Amino acid sequence: xxxxxxxxxxxxxxxxxxxxxxxxxxxxxxxxxxxxxxxxxxxxxxxxxxxxxxxxxxxxxxxxxxxxxxxxxxxxxxxxxxxxxxxxxxxxxxxxxxxxxxxxxxxxxxxxxxxxxxxxxxxxxxxxxxxxxxxxxxxxxxxxxxxxxxxxxxx
Amino acid sequence: xxxxxxxxxxxxxxxxxxxxxxxxxxxxxxxxxxxxxxxxxxxxxxxxxxxxxxxxxxxxxxxxxxxxxxxxxxxxxxxxxxxxxxxxxxxxxxxxxxxxxxxxxxxxxxxxxxxxxxxxxxxxxxxxxxxxxxxxxxxxxxxxxxxxxxxxxxxxxxxxxxxxxxxxxxxxxxxxxxxxxxxxxxxxxxxxxxxxxxxxxxxxxxxxxxxxxxxxxxxxxxxxxxxxxxxxxxxxxxxxxxxxxxxxxxxxxxxxxxxxxxxxxxxxx
Amino acid sequence: xxxxxxxxxxxxxxxxxxxxxxxxxxxxxxxxxxxxxxxxxxxxxxxxxxxxxxxxxxxxxxxxxxxxxxxxxxxxxxxxxxxxxxxxxxxxxxxxxxxxxxx
Numbered sequence: 001x002x003x004x005x006x007x008x009x010x011x012x013x014x015x016x017x018x019x020x021x022x023x024x025x026x027x028x029x030x031x032x033x034x035x036x037x038x039x040x041x042x043x044x045x046x047x048x049x050x051x052x053x054x055x056x057x058x059x060x061x062x063x064x065x066x067x068x069x070x071x072x073x074x075x076x077x078x079x080x081x082x083x084x085x086x087x088x089x090x091x092x093x094x095x096x097x098x099x100x101x102x103x104x105x106x107x108x109x110x111x112x113x114x115x116x117x118x119x120x121x122x123x124x125x126x127x128x129x130x131x132x133x134x135x136x137x138x139x140x141x142x143x144x145x146x147x148x149x150x151x152x153x154x155x
Numbered sequence: 156x157x158x159x160x161x162x163x164x165x166x167x168x169x170x171x172x173x174x175x176x177x178x179x180x181x182x183x184x185x186x187x188x189x190x191x192x193x194x195x196x197x198x199x200x201x202x203x204x205x206x207x208x209x210x211x212x213x214x215x216x217x218x219x220x221x222x223x224x225x226x227x228x229x230x231x232x233x234x235x236x237x238x239x240x241x242x243x244x245x246x247x248x249x250x251x252x253x254x255x256x257x258x259x260x261x262x263x264x265x266x267x268x269x270x271x272x273x274x275x276x277x278x279x280x281x282x283x284x285x286x287x288x289x290x291x292x293x294x295x296x297x298x299x300x301x302x303x304x305x306x307x308x309x310x311x312x313x314x315x316x317x318x319x320x321x322x323x324x325x326x327x328x329x330x331x332x333x334x335x336x337x338x339x340x341x342x343x344x345x346x347x348x349x350x351x352x353x354x355x356x357x358x359x360x361x362x363x364x365x366x367x368x369x370x371x372x373x374x375x376x377x378x379x380x381x382x383x384x385x386x387x388x389x390x391x392x393x394x395x396x397x398x399x400x401x402x403x404x405x406x407x408x409x410x411x412x413x414x415x416x417x418x419x420x421x422x423x424x
Numbered sequence: 425x426x427x428x429x430x431x432x433x434x435x436x437x438x439x440x441x442x443x444x445x446x447x448x449x450x451x452x453x454x455x456x457x458x459x460x461x462x463x464x465x466x467x468x469x470x471x472x473x474x475x476x477x478x479x480x481x482x483x484x485x486x487x488x489x490x491x492x493x494x495x496x497x498x499x500x501x502x503x504x505x506x507x508x509x510x511x512x513x514x515x516x517x518x519x520x521x522x523x524x525x526x527x
Contacts, residue, residue: 068186068189068190068193069186069189070183070186070187070189070190071190072187072190072191072346072347072370072424073370073371073424075370075371075372075373076194076370078190078193078194119194147186149345149346150345
């Protein structure tokens with residue numbers, strides 16, 4: 001059950017993650033051409049909390065994160081980010097407990113659906129976030145917990 | 156002290172762990188199944204298949220020749236269907252060979268590469284990577300076909316019998332055998348089911364799933380490396396690449412898997 | 425020297441599902457070798473896709489993306505015979521482009 005406090009905490013987390021990305025819509029255009037090292041080096045959620053330029057992320061049913069409940073191995077975890085809305089500028093995938101929280105940032109043109117999947121490494125069981133940044137500046141997210149197991153004879 | 160009276164510590168612990176986890180595994184098993192399904196499409200093994208196919212056709216070695224005339228058991232150059240009939244007896248080498256050792260024989264005979272050198276190269280290095288890629292592609296060419304190893308030649312039957320003995324042979328510091336983990340139904344280590352390899356464990360299971368891409372280390376593994384790692388986990392010295400023991404164990408497993416559909420190369424944890 | 429990608433573009437209706445497998449270590453820079461030395465970070469940073477030469481998707485990746493990366497997206501307005509090209513650039517400046525035909 002999602003209390004208001006939980007929702008705000010989740011929003012804050014995503015906002016924090018986006019802080020490192022520095023994804024205020026006005027900044028995004030300027031950065032389009034070069035690799036955003038700062039964003040991808042954000043050590044943890046706390047560091048990512050600084051410098052939030054984007055709007056406070058809001059949990060949204062229009063954003064979906066697709067991932068397995070449990071991953072047999074953290075090295076390869078399939079994750080999909082989708083937004084059932086028009087005007088999606090960017091789709092992001094973040095892994096809360098990874099040393100570098102931001103895993104990927106996709107910028108689909110109008111010719112590509114806002115529904116992209118890839119595979120990420122999870123250092124441990126963690127929340128995984130899909131974030132959609134819309135052209136009008138709205139920032140929406142969804143999250144899912146993925147459990148990582150250690151299998152077999154220990155490796 | 157009779158070694159048999161001392162239960163191998165690790166085996167006992169593993170079994171205990173399995174037993175205690177038994178109650179929670181129903182939904183975990185479903186979760187694992189869902190995870191595996193999500194990875195079915197886009198198996199990185201495809202990258203190795205492509206590499207293997209290129210290597211089959213590429214002129215290499217001192218003889219500057221391709222492998223396109225290599226006989227994998229069904230005639231020179233015939234690749235489709237060969238994987239599901241290996242190991243088998245080869246007249247030109249006068250022995251039973253598995254896929255990887257047979258590829259090395261062809262690499263020497265046709266291309267002039269050094270078989271002994273390749274066999275002693277560690278997995279993941281040099282020509283061993285090429286053997287793995289080739290094996291991955293050859294296996295892919297039999298995907299969906301059913302295992303049907305020949306047991307007509309006296310050497311093939313002998314290989315099966317030796318393989319059976321090797322399978323049940325307990326040794327090493329922990330007194331393990333293949334059968335310790337793979338000798339009965341319904342065994343598990345943590346969340347991985349352990350197929351019973353004394354019989355046909357089913358389509359795409361056990362012998363029918365290797366070569367496989369292992370996500371845990373991002374490596375492509377042929378059956379030779381799979382067996383190597385089994386022996387490592389049993390704290391037992393590895394019998395050696397392409398050794399009679401490893402080929403015999405493969406014959407034993409392959410014959411037992413008669414009728415099982417191959418899904419190799421598959422994707423594994 | 426880089427290994428080829430595997431690109432498949434399957435047309436269904438007026439869309440193509442594009443699946444890409446790239447051969448890359450995606451080393452995070454967090455691991456140490458047997459001698460205790462840090463294995464340097466080596467990973468794809470930028471990915472882009474074109475449809476018949478027109479840019480349709482760009483992406484930036486961090487080292488959290490799995491080894492031998494997989495990516496899937498849906499391309500609108502794709503027809504059988506169209507060319508889909510994928511390019512990646514890694515943190516060492518190594519670059520690779522492969523192309524496939526939608527079928």
